[in-house]
Amino acid sequence: MDVFTAIKERRSCRKFLPDAVSEEAIEKILEAAIWAPSPANNQPWEFVVIANQDIKKKIHAESVECKKALYEKSGWAWVDKYQAGFLLEAPVIIAIIGDPAKTGLHKFLAGTETTYQHGCAAAIQNMLLVAHAQGLGSLWFTLFDRGTMKKTLGIDPSKEPLALVCLGKAADSPIQTPRKNVKEKTRHIL
Numbered sequence: 001m002d003v004f005t006a007i008k009e010r011r012s013c014r015k016f017l018p019d020a021v022s023e024e025a026i027e028k029i030l031e032a033a034i035w036a037p038s039p040a041n042n043q044p045w046e047f048v049v050i051a052n053q054d055i056k057k058k059i060h061a062e063s064v065e066c067k068k069a070l071y072e073k074s075g076w077a078w079v080d081k082y083q084a085g086f087l088l089e090a091p092v093i094i095a096i097i098g099d100p101a102k103t104g105l106h107k108f109l110a111g112t113e114t115t116y117q118h119g120c121a122a123a124i125q126n127m128l129l130v131a132h133a134q135g136l137g138s139l140w141f142t143l144f145d146r147g148t149m150k151k152t153l154g155i156d157p158s159k160e161p162l163a164l165v166c167l168g169k170a171a172d173s174p175i176q177t178p179r180k181n182v183k184e185k186t187r188h189i190l
């Protein structure tokens with residue numbers, strides 16, 4: 001599959017079949033992640049591959065708590081309706097951990113404190129695209145409390161769990177989310 005097709009076809013998957021994801025598929029997804037660009041090639045990422053059902057249950061329960069707290073604060077209707085059952089269904093979840101200490105540049109250039117997150121985001125997008133090219137559904141998930149997630153996954157307090165990527169065979173056709181026209185989003189300086 002060519003990269004543009006993968007970009008256009010990939011959609012977030014929130015319903016997974018229980019079919020196992022092969023080791024080869026997981027390795028390829030992780031390999032794609034580490035070839036992402038990062039500031040000064042500092043590679044600010046680490047990965048935790050989660051297949052343990054008890055840990056998935058814990059993550060799910062914590063996410064439900066996080067959702068409740070978010071709804072109480074925001075009152076947003078979509079938060080109230082949000083179902084996170086995919087955290088239990090997805091055969092594999094990969095946590096992406098970012099290292100703020102890898103940024104460095106922010107000591108000298110204001111506004112660059114978050115560039116380690118940008119590198120991790122590029123790695124995540126590579127993961128989603130390679131998952132899609134291998135016939136897998138995926139979801140970039142962030143509705144969790146980072147402090148709690150650090151404890152659940154045994155992450156060094158100095159590092160940040162930035163996202164969970166849920167992976168597995170899609171159980172239904174993902175929603176076809178629209179995009180605004182590229183012209184509305186682009187300004188040319190000639």
Ligand SMILES: Cc1cc2nc3c(=O)[nH]c(=O)nc-3n(C[C@H](O)[C@H](O)[C@H](O)COP(=O)(O)O)c2cc1C
Nearest residue numbers: 010011012013014139140141142143174175176177
């Ligand atoms: C930084 C980031 C965080 C996201 N967090 C969540 C999340 O917590 N839960 C969820 O269901 N989707 C999450 N998504 C997926 C978006 O909702 C989804 O990408 C968007 O609606 C566009 O749909 P598409 O991925 O199908 O094109 C996240 C996406 C990004 C890039």
